[in-house]
Amino acid sequence: HALREAISAYIDMPKGMILAGNGADELIDLILRVFVGPGDGVLNCPPTFGMYAFDGALQGGRVIEVPRGDDFSLDVEAIEAAVERERPKVLFLTSPNNPDGSLTPDETLLRLLRLPVVIVVDEAYAEFAGHSVIQWVRDYPNLIVLRTFSKWAGLAGLRVGYGAFPENIIQHLWKIKQPYNVNVAGAAAAIASLEDVAYLRANVAKIVAERERMAEELTRFDFLRPYPSRANFILCRVIGRNARELRDALEARGVLVRYFNKPGLTDCIRISVGRPEHTDRLVEALARV
Ligand SMILES: Cc1ncc(COP(=O)(O)O)c(C=O)c1O
Known part of the structure; x- marks a missing residue:
């Protein structure tokens, strides 16, 4: 409760749209548990962070890959075609992307948000970019934005991540999340970090x-x-x-x-x-x- 309150003030989003996790990793897993059953599509744009494909496969999902270009930019047309053809449940975008550090341009995300798919924008490195789309979650019922204390606050080992979720999605995550997913030490460290931003x-x-x-x-x-x-x-x-x-x-x-x-x-x-x-x-x- 206190942690979500502190995060709410930090990102200027209502507490009711925020869920904290045992690292952003746990939230990636929870999102996939909510949306993906055996055979359901998970759209991934490699090279990127490995956990989307890993957790998607654990759910028995069909991981569909639309590779990034040589400069690591997204292949927007190919993503649109893949959504049309494969009807995936979730699309993961990492911005800045790991491992190259490129941002997804706002106009690209705007275009992709028109697709019939839930888009998870993983902003684990957002503080270093000075750019975030987290406020967009207020306006798009198919957008989730994930963040973490692991990078900018240096708390990777304490395992505190969070996400901003639309109302229609967060209610389902609450149903399946472990009640004590964030440990007391991690929560205290995250709150202390936000007291000294x-x-x-x-x-x-x-x-x-x-x-x-x-x-x-x-x-x-x-x-x-x-x-x-x-x-x-x-x-x-x-x-x-x-x-x-x-x-x-x-x-x-x-x-x-x-x-x-x-x-x-x-x-x-x-x-x-x-x-x-x-x-x-x-x-x-x-x-x-
Ligand atoms: C893009 C991205 N998302 C999520 C994570 C995991 O974050 P956390 O430590 O909060 O689970 C990482 C860590 O390497 C990452 O690079």
């Missing part, structure tokens, strides 16, 4: 500034093509050398970056934005590998 926003601003500096630094290396990111990481295409080997070489120098052995990403590495000295260490290591 100015401090956390200042951290976010530092990370955003560092992201821009890091993006600039990365362009110096002709074997890296960084994608513009609105999140707290930068994805780079690795040109003319093996991405996995580059990851290993950086690791040997004490710099950990993410390599994904997944379609569309096998020639990429993703680098988290840290403090300026972390960027300096990264650049030093890149100059030597």
Whole structure:
């Protein structure tokens, strides 16, 4: 109750539209439990966060993939055609997208909201983007927006996420949610975070500034093509050398970056934005590998 009250003030949405979860992950699972039975379609746009396809398959859903383009933009026509053809129950959009950090343009979302499908916009990284569509949930009965304390507030291990849901959907989630899904420590940490939003926003601003500096630094290396990111990481295409080997070489120098052995990403590495000295260490290591 107190947590939902605090979230309501933070996002300026009525408490009755907010549900908290054991991480945004639990809410993804609950949404799929509400909407998807065996054989029902779940529309996913990879490369993206893995839990939509994972939880969709757990429900016995049919995961329909409409891949993103080389620049990670959505293929809007193909999504429209897939909704028409397959009649999926749910469409997941991640904005900013993990792993590249691109935002879904507002006009794209507006167009997709006309489709007969529930759209879940996962805004796990919204605070780093300075852009959110959470207010749109007031106006669209087929829109859900998910958020989390894991990234901007640094509480990933405490497991607190939340969503804004239209009235017609939230009532069904209440029926199936575990009564004590958010633990007391997590709720206390999230409420304390919201009592000191100015401090956390200042951290976010530092990370955003560092992201821009890091993006600039990365362009110096002709074997890296960084994608513009609105999140707290930068994805780079690795040109003319093996991405996995580059990851290993950086690791040997004490710099950990993410390599994904997944379609569309096998020639990429993703680098988290840290403090300026972390960027300096990264650049030093890149100059030597
Ligand atoms: C896009 C996206 N959504 C959701 C999550 C999970 O958030 P939580 O820790 O709140 O379960 C992540 C974490 O990596 C993510 O990248």
